[in-house]
Amino acid sequence: FLGMTPEMLFDLLAIRLNKAVFADYDVCINVTLSDLSENYMLRIKNGVMLVYAGVNSEDADVSITSPKNALLLLIQGNVDAFKNVAKVSGNTDIFNLFVENLTENNAMYFNIVEP
Secondary structure (H helix, E strand, C coil), X not given: CCCCCHHHHHHHHHHHCCCCCCCCCEEEEEEEECCCCEEXXXXXXXXXXXXXXXXXXXXXXXXXXXXHHHHHHHHHCXXXXXXXXXXXXXXXXXXXXXXXXXXXXXXXCCCCCCC
């Protein structure tokens, strides 16, 4: 996981996101990766998360500043550790809803072919 690009990590977060919970939401999250000096905007609308590189929204619901590898803590479900290394500002209810619904656990290991 450490060799994954930020885009790959955001894709994995999008896969794990419980889409049904966000079906009626229109959420914007700014993410600044402090160690890479890169900005991303996550847009969750109708249960779909889109990622825009090099963009920040002035009207974001939540802004997050963290090192890239801290995103792995969210993927692992270790929100408390993430909060220790990240700065989260804005609507904390939206942030909590986001992290509480990174629950879709698509099996990483599965049989490709079964007899």
